[in-house]
Amino acid sequence: MPAPRRADARRNAQALLDAAAAEFVASGVEAPVRDIAARAGVGVGTVYRHFPTRAELVVAVYRHQVEACAEAGEPLLAETGSGLGALARWIDLFVDFLVTKHGLAGALRPDDDRFEALHTYFLDRLVPVCARLLDAAREAGEVRTDLDALSLMRGVGNLCVGADTDPRYDARALAAHLVAGLRRTG
Amino acid sequence: MPAPRRADARRNAQALLDAAAAEFVASGVEAPVRDIAARAGVGVGTVYRHFPTRAELVVAVYRHQVEACAEAGEPLLAETGSGLGALARWIDLFVDFLVTKHGLAGALRPDDDRFEALHTYFLDRLVPVCARLLDAAREAGEVRTDLDALSLMRGVGNLCVGADTDPRYDARALAAHLVAGLRRTG
DNA sequence: TCACGATATGGAACACGGTTCCGTTTGTCG
């Protein structure tokens, strides 16, 4: 997907990425292409102009979300007084993003090379950000120290398994509880 | 699915089970219901009369195949001179059956209770049969002794992963090689 | 500024899958 020449095309591509992400969170990764197009305010043809295939769109959203999630870390730290508060809000973003991640398995066959590549990209990009937030909270003496970033992310990831199939399962709340549980008492 | 009263209905139910199994082996578990109906020589309506849902059909085929695979063991042992020969032919049946098993994951959500139940049924029913054939071959001094039935079945199962998505991957041949490799030399 | 070609758009139309519906056929039982 090379950046389109025309301004409206670039705008639409961006709108689609946002709409798809929102739709995935709202209705799961099985959301029909038509619904995504409608949310973005474009026709289905436009979707396929930008993303040759439904799977490509999912991949694009995934990359986009990893990037957004990674870039959100630093500002969160700056604008929030508390390190733990920043961490909590970041985990919130992370949970929404995980819906897309879990959906990847359905969109790409696990033996697809892109799958592995995307997963390492995911780790490389996000673990340092999580570690940064965790360190900040630790240095502020707000959280217990016996947990590394990767474990935390894995834990949250596991909490979110199945969240896209059962609407009664509130993964977001559980993740919040987990983070709250990190608070150092006394 | 209580056994139908009318003879033709019973015949068709059986034909559907056989046709579905054959179709799954030939075209993968994604095979359209229409194709299965055609192979069985019935209309799609008949399929849905017997199995309310595509997933139900897959489950039924699964149970049926486990049963058939289990019951095939003893006769194979009787009619084949060699214990290893019987084992080899049984593993052949088992491989075909695994295509259906792998497809289950797509038909039933993993958190479905039926999934777990089916898996334990699978183990309870098949491991003893495999063990029986393995023992026979062992007692005839035809195979090495350092392998239990469960491990063998797991090995074959793993060899078959992905066999339904990539037609170039000949899991059947690989499994045959594995069994051939059990032969005790010298 | 504006005209015109390259780009991009929308959404109807298509392919293909599961599922439903119902007029017709057929087995079974008195």
Place this chain on the structure above:
DNA sequence: CGACAAACGGAACCGTGTTCCATATCGTGA
């Protein structure tokens, strides 16, 4: 041999992803 409940076949329906193309829009060169 009826008669009738059971079973059947397959056209029709709905919801997917994807393609196509007449139309609208952008941006550039004069």
